[in-house]
Amino acid sequence: MNKKGMTRRGFIGGLGTAALTGAGLTLGLGLKNANALPAPDAWDREVDVVVAGTGLAGLCAAIEAASGGAKTLLLDAFAVVGGNTALSTGWFNAANSPIQQKLGIKDSVEEFYKDSMQISEDRRDPDLTKVVAEQSSEAIQWLMDQGVNFRDVAEPAMGSPKPRAIQAEGYGKKVVETLSSVGKQKGVEIVTRARVLSLYRKMENGANRVVGAEADMNGKKVRIGARAVVIATGGFMHNKKLVDRFLPQWSKSLVIGTPANVGDGLIMADVEGADAVNLDRALVTPTLEVKTKTYLTSGALSGGAILVNENGKRFTNELQGYTEVSMEMLEQEKVYEIMVEEVHPKVKEFIDKGIVKRADNAEELAQKIGADPATLKQTIESFNQATESKTKDSFGRTVFREKLEPPFYFMQVLPVLLLTLGGLKIGTDARVLDMRDNAVLQGLYSAGEVTGGYIDYGYRTGDSLMFCTVLGKIAGKNAAEETKA
């Protein structure tokens, strides 16, 4: 692995196309028969742009493609739209966003870029990072123009040295609903239970170009002609074989998110000779409630919640980074998240659903989690002191907001695999690249969690949705341009 991250050729199976076609690599729910298909004699349907995946990246791409005048077909393998975006807590990590400006928080593109590179130890792709730094604020404004509303808060959320993480009202679900409806108004045709299976290609002016995609639409194979295709099929955490292969350290961990994210886009592009980066990187987040398997946003930690072990002691800076905290959790017997209702609006929902339990005082809390009362009391007191003085505590935590005062709420938590961080190598124009940084196919674009280069190292709350928006928009805009070429 080099400092910029692992780069593989023929990364699936290590044998490229042969592994997928000839040898018929069986990838669990993943595509078994992704093929590099020559253009057929006739099409069942013809559009300008096909977008695979209705998460944030796909929705942004489809809206921009349609706005650029392209007849756009947005397909999703699952029965409902939205992918993991719809399940997400709706945080976006932007530089100098309109919300930061409204709150009087001083920030700049340069500072954001510098922090992004620093936090990743210079392992993020500098070009992609620059694009996100430069375009994130206008992308947030664009989302607002489409009707997405943001809360009036900017958090120094997990991993971030500055209050930059802003949250969409109604979380990811509302973002998806809003953008789906904008897409439809702009003429995007959205079809669910429509799984893109393979890409069609043809030699044109001395270069291979994508000319369409084959999809399984409600059980029927449909050949769709298109001038451009955008792959926005999300991560691969639900493909057990790919997880075992690239993320063996997490192969036994719990996984959440849509079951349809099985790495189809990676596999299709691999067949065409695409490169991928950092497939061995994943984000494991510490706050999944053990019984209901419900994930509580990390915003609760930055709002003042803490993690304690079975002895009632804190063991980490809860905000040092998702995966780092998760690794430390594995060394404890049991871990509880302790909070007050005010740490995040989601907590109220968790109280109402009975997911978090109540304790009226520290003694009752200790008894309920099986810890020594004096130890737990001491833990809470010293955390409250640090919160009051806002000084770095003994674990290095510097972000404080709510004090922990009765009534307390708590839940037992486990780490859970939330995101795959690496993926297809793309350029700043969102083209899918090969190992020499050439476009694998003219007209082939990709965006979102299926791609790598930005979120792979030093993940901060909101990095993924921001990356999906900026690169999704670029992919859609450029795909529409292809149709004019």
Ligand SMILES: Cc1cc2nc3c(=O)[nH]c(=O)nc-3n(C[C@H](O)[C@H](O)[C@H](O)COP(=O)(O)OP(=O)(O)OC[C@H]3O[C@@H](n4cnc5c(N)ncnc54)[C@H](O)[C@@H]3O)c2cc1C
């Ligand atoms: C519980 C949870 C909370 C999160 N909270 C945040 C947050 O607050 N902020 C943040 O930045 N990130 C968050 N994340 C991560 C973030 O939600 C995802 O990384 C992001 O939504 C990915 O968007 P996407 O468009 O790339 O993919 P997705 O939103 O996952 O969409 C991919 C879509 O592709 C479809 N698909 C798959 N294969 C095919 C195929 N062959 N053909 C057609 N369609 C296909 C899927 O059905 C799916 O709908 C969270 C994740 C989870 C699970």
